[in-house]
Amino acid sequence: MTRTEVIDTERKLLNSITLATPIQFFNDPKLTVIPEKVLSENQLIKANSMDYVRIPVTDGKLPTYEMVDFFVQYVNSIPKDSWLHFHCKEGIGRTTTFMIMYDIMKNYNNATLDEIINRQLALSRIKEKSILSFPSKERLDFFTKFYQYVKEQNNDFKTSWSQWLNKNNFPLATIR
Numbered sequence: 001m002t003r004t005e006v007i008d009t010e011r012k013l014l015n016s017i018t019l020a021t022p023i024q025f026f027n028d029p030k031l032t033v034i035p036e037k038v039l040s041e042n043q044l045i046k047a048n049s050m051d052y053v054r055i056p057v058t059d060g061k062l063p064t065y066e067m068v069d070f071f072v073q074y075v076n077s078i079p080k081d082s083w084l085h086f087h088c089k090e091g092i093g094r095t096t097t098f099m100i101m102y103d104i105m106k107n108y109n110n111a112t113l114d115e116i117i118n119r120q121l122a123l124s125r126i127k128e129k130s131i132l133s134f135p136s137k138e139r140l141d142f143f144t145k146f147y148q149y150v151k152e153q154n155n156d157f158k159t160s161w162s163q164w165l166n167k168n169n170f171p172l173a174t175i176r
Helices: 003-015 041-047 065-077 093-107 113-124 128-133 137-153 161-167
Strands: 023-025 028-033
Touching: 003 065, 065 093, 065 161, 093 113, 093 137, 113 137, 137 161
Parallel strands: none
Antiparallel strands: 023 028
8 A cells, every 4th residue: 555545544544433332352352442532642742742653564574665665755855853752563673773873874884784683683672583583584675675775876866766766776666
C-alpha cells in the first residue's frame, strides 16, 4: 500500500472504534480498555504542539523505495536543530532501521557504516538475541547501498534513492 492508503486505512479503523464499549487486547485478552476518546497519533501529537510524520513500513520488512524517498526528502526539509522521535511496535526493526538511516545522513563523512550500525544497536537497548538477528543479509545490503547513496549525494540529494538505484543498475525488487 502507498503511504496515503495506509493512513486512510488507519483512519477508517480508528473511526470504527465504538466509544464506551470495552475492547480486549489481542495479545493480552485479560487487558481491557473502555475508550472515551479516539485519536490518531497525528491528532494526539499535533494537539501537543508538535509535528508528526507517519512513514508506514510493514513489520519485519525494509522500507519501500517510496518511503525511503519520502524519508530522505523529509530529513532534508527540517531545520538542522530539529529533534526526531522514531518508534514502531516493538522499537527494534523499523525504529532501528530509520535511526541508522538518519545517522548515516548526518554522519556519513565522520563514521564508517559499521560504526553507525554498532552505535545505533548499542543505543537501542535491544536484547542481545534481537541484536544478533537484526543485521540480516538483506538489511546489511540495504544499509550498504544507502550509505553509498548518501555519500555520493554529498548533502545535496538532487537524486532520489529510487533514481540512484536505477542509475546504478541495482535491481529494485531485491531491496523491497
